[in-house]
Amino acid sequence: CTKRSTPSSKPLSQTLWLCYLLWNTSDAEIRYSVPEELKIGSVVGNIAKDLELELSEISDRRLQIAAEYGKQHFGIDLGKGELKITDRIDREQICGSIPKCMLTLEAIIENPLQMYRVKVDIRDVNDNSPFFLNNQIVLNVDEAKTPGARFRLEPAKDPDIASNSLASYVLSKNEHFVLSVKNKDDTKIPELILEKALDREKQSSHSLLLTALDGGTPARSGTTTIIVRVQDSNDNSPVFEKPSYKVKLPENSPKGTVLLTVKALDSDEGLNSQLTYSFEPNTPVNIQNLFSVDSEQGAITVKDHLDFELVSSFKFEVIATDKGASPLEGLCTVEIEILDVNDNVPEILLKSLPKPVREDAAPGTVVALIGARDGDSGENGKVHLSIQPGLPFTLKPSISNYYVLITDSSLDHEIFPKYIIEIIAKDFGTPPLESKTQIPVDVLDVNDNPPGFPHSSYTVYVKENVNAGNILCTVSAFDPDQGENAKISYSIIESKSRGISLSSYFYINAENGSIFSMHSFDYEKIKLFQIQVQAKDHGSPSLSSNATVHVFILDQNDNAPVVIYPSAVMGSVSHQRMPRSAKAGHLVTKVTAVDADSGHNAYISYRLAEATDASLFSVNLHTGEVRTKRSVSEQDDSSQRLLIEIKDNGEPVQSTTVTVDILIEDGFHEPVPDYRKKTTELNQKSGKITLYLIISLASVSLLCLLTFFILLVKCARSSSGSSSCCMRRSDSGYKNPNRNLQIQLNTDGPIKYVEVLGGDMMSQSQSFGSYLSPMSEFSDFTLVKTSSTTDFTNTLNVLDASLPDSTWTFESQQVRDLVYFICLLTFSCRFAIPLNVSRQPLDERGLSFKPMVCKTAQRDLLPPPATVPVQW
Known part of the structure; x- marks a missing residue:
């Protein structure tokens, strides 16, 4: 036989039974008896002792207990050989209603293999109480039932058996019912017997407690509640809660207002207690028109408008009728008192339409007359008028309920061309009532705003020689007024420029402010016009404002170069002489020309156009110097003619020519002092001047550093309250009338020219041109002419606007004084030592100039005139 790992399984029992047949083991039977519901771990008996086994044999022979059928409830203590309970034993669950409950076990031992049958008798204990299937039993009994009527009840159940099962019933004490018990098929069935007649109106239901008892010791019990509902019969009339009702109702109660609800009670139930409400049949029609009665709820509702002045009280009757087979009725009286309330809203009366008001109207000007009325009387009829706050108007009380609206x-x-005024009327009732209305008040425009230009000044750039009739610019002003007060006419304020009226130069369209030129302009004559434009409205009286239009004339290349030297007094040919002993590089003469134009248009270049012998002479492109290219030989003609072309840098190019006849003479000597002696003296003098210049520059540098350090300290102390200190970048026009120095730089590299402006910017400036004697070997400095300019402030404004990144303004008085000192020193050097101005060759951008420097006197230095303008 094979040993199974689960001794409680059915296959193992079959296997052991087969072994029992094969080996003819003992068929002895052991019996035990235990009550149900013993605690787990309780000892049933010492099975090892009953099987005559020693304690040591329990483990050696592997004693096992298995249930023959169902759940395993028992186990063996291998240390003591005792049979113990391992699971809850419930007899009712195991055997149900079977009176005798037995569990069969199998005890198996090995070596040799033997099996014993063990039977355990489960004894019943009173562990279950009687119970009813329903916790509540409901009986419906008509109140007309006569005594002696029987009503069967639901029996109780008890799962215990014998004496522990259901034994008897007990009914709680009451005056209407008694209990009777019938035995049917060993089942005890309880019954209720009506002993006394019922009255539903006194007691509509009865609650009884039915108790079931078993025969155990101690006895157990179960209960259920019996609800006896008494069924009604229509034997009672409806009765109102109050015989009469009184209510006070405001006269302004709206339709549908429920003023009260009458309520009647009927002791019956069902249809016998269901009531309907209605007016008593003789109730007047006017009351039925004003009020209604809800037939189901008894609510009395307002049907129409009430008026205290017409009827102040009402009295009528209401009937309640049940729905029984023989309807019964009840009656009550309703009294309604009407209360007077503030139910009339004040009315606003406009006695005069609001009149438009001029914006310059004085405070207190009457705008409108307004009245008010209220249909109520007493305090309810008094009305107060007001307007919303924040308006330039107010209401002033007048006679009775009248007010005047004034500014x-x-x-x-x-700002506000029109006001919408909301008038509020409020009475003195409780609660107060109010009404509102809005009236418009127009504010008439007055010519109180002059036209305004968006800018106080305008800048216009016009090329010279442009045909007349072109539009230069359009100025526009705005007037916030309306109508004729906002219509603007433009005109030019009459003034003169160089004795000529501006109206002869310019014309302005009076309607749109467009400015036209009436003549072409000549930059060389007038460079700047200042036009005062006036904008005047059409109001009465009219108002006006002015704006300044700066018209800058832009230079065009309309002037050809003019030869200054050599002077052709006798004709168009200049005659020069030179010795035949001249070597290469000998200065024959110098051609000097000027151009009336400005800027690049005035840059002049020289070119040898024709020559008797082109290999003998050359002309410097920039200076106009005529020099020999080689030594003069005996074979060269004594008479040479040169045609020199002089061109400017404008677009289109303007040019002129000069013819120079050169006579080559033998033994000709120039009336020049000893060159070597003068050169030695000049070098000595230049050395001293250079030493003085170095000392001066060193002193100036030291003074500059000291001054800027002092200014820096001052700026650091005062920087907390100012955004700038001693120097600031100039943003726009020349706003500082005391500015003393302007350095105008070229934006694309080297300095083109330097302008030094001294004194008040509004004063007339002097323009100096530097010229050198063409025949001087030592380039003596000569001042030739001065020229006045027009208002330099505007000119500088243009320069500043054109080169904003190259202009700096010095505003500190200390810096100004320092700059004056440097300028004086520099120009002292300039006048003391010839200034070398050299030009670079032409590139793709045009002519470019090197910065001006002070140098010692050099031979053959012939700067061209009018290329270094100096303005004070």
């Missing part, structure tokens, strides 16, 4: 402060048509 309270100044008006401004441009």
Whole structure:
């Protein structure tokens, strides 16, 4: 036989039974008896002792207990050989209603293999109480039932058996019912017997407690509640809660208002207690028109408008009728008192339409007359008028309920051309009632705003020689007024420029402010016009404002170069002489020309156009110097003619020519002092001047550093309250009339020219041109002419606007004084030592100039005139 790992399984029992047949083991039977519901771990008996086994044999022979059928409830203590309970034993669950409950076990031992049958008798204990299937039993009994009527009840159940099962019933004490018990098929069935007649109106239901008892010791019990509902019969009339009802009702109660609800009670139930409400049949029609009665709820509702002045009270009757087979009725009286309330809203009366008000109207000007009325009387009929706050108007009480609307402060048509005034009327009732209305008040415009230009000044650039009739610019002004007060006419304020009226130069369209030129302009004559434009409205009286239009004339290349030297007094040919002993590089003469134009248009270049012998002479492109290219030989003609072309840098190019006849003479000597002696003296003098210049520059540098350090300290102390200190970048026009120095730089590299402006910017400036004697070997400095300019402030404005990144303004008085000192020193050097101005060759951008430097006197230095303008 094979040993199974689960001794409680059915296959193992079959296997052991087969072994029992094969080996003819003992068929002895052991019996035990235990009550149900013993604690787990309780000892049933010492099975090892009953099987005559020693304690040591329990483990050696592997004693096992297995249930023959069902759940395993028992186990063996291998240390003591005792049979113990391992699971809850419930007899009712194991055997149900079977009176005798037995569990069969199998005890198996090995070596040799033997099996014993063990039977355990489960004894019943009173562990279950009787119970009813329903916790509540409901009986419906008509109140007309006669005593002696029987009503069967639901029996109780008890799962215990014998004496522990259901034994008897007990009914709680009451005056209407008694209990009777019938035995049917060993089942005890309880019954209720009506002993006394019922009255539903006194007691509509009865609650009884039915208790079931078993025969155990101690006895157990179970209960259920019996609800006896008494069924009604229509034997009672409806009765109102109150015989009469009184209510006070405001006269302004709206339709549908429930003023009260009458309520009647009927002791019956069902249809016998269901009531309907209605007016008593003789109730007047006017009351039925004003009020209604809800037939189901008894609510009395307002049907129409009530008026205290017409009827102040009402009295009528209401009937309640049940729905029984023989309807019964009840009656009550209703009294309604009407209360007077403030139910009339004040009415606003406009006695005069609001009139438009001029914006310059004085405070207190009457705008409108307004009245008010209220249909109520007494305090309810008094009305107070008001307007919303924050308006330049106020209401002033007049006679009775009249008010006048007047202005309270100044008006401004441009800000508020129209007001919507909300008038509020409120009475003195409780609660107060109010009404509102809105009236418009127009504010009439007055010519109180002059036209305004968006800018105080305008800048226009016009090329010279442009045909007349072109539009230069359009200025536009705005007037916030309306109508004729906002219509603007433009005109030019009459003034003169160089004795000529501006109206002869310019014309302005009076309607749109467009400015036209009436003549072409000549930059060389006038460079700047200042036009005062006036904008005047059409109001009465009219108002006006002015704006300044700066018209800058831009230079065009309309002037050809003019030869200054050599002077052709006798004709168009200049005659020069030179010795035949001249070597290469000998200065024959110098051609000097000027151009009336400015800027690049005035840059002049020289070119040898024709020559008797082109290999003998050359002309410097920039200086106009005529020099020999080689030594003069005996074979060269004594008479040479040169045609020199002089061109400017404008577009289109303007040019002129000069013819120079050169006579080559033998033994000709120039009336020049000893060159070597003068050169030695000049070098000595230049050395001293250079030493003085170095000392001066060193002193100036030291003074500059000291001055800027002092200014820096001052700026650091005062920087907390100012955004700039001693120097600031100039943003726009020349706003500082005391500015003393302007350095105008070229934006694309080297300095083109330097302008030094001294004194008040509004004063006339002097322009100096430097010229050198063409025949001087030592380049003596000569001042030739001065020229006045027009208002330099505007000119500088243009320069500043054109080169904003190259202009700096010095505003500190200390820096100004320092700059004056440097300028004086520099120009002292300039006048003391010839200034070398050299030009670079032409590139793709045009002519470019090197910065001006002070140098010692050099031979053959012939700067061209009018290329270094100096303005003070």
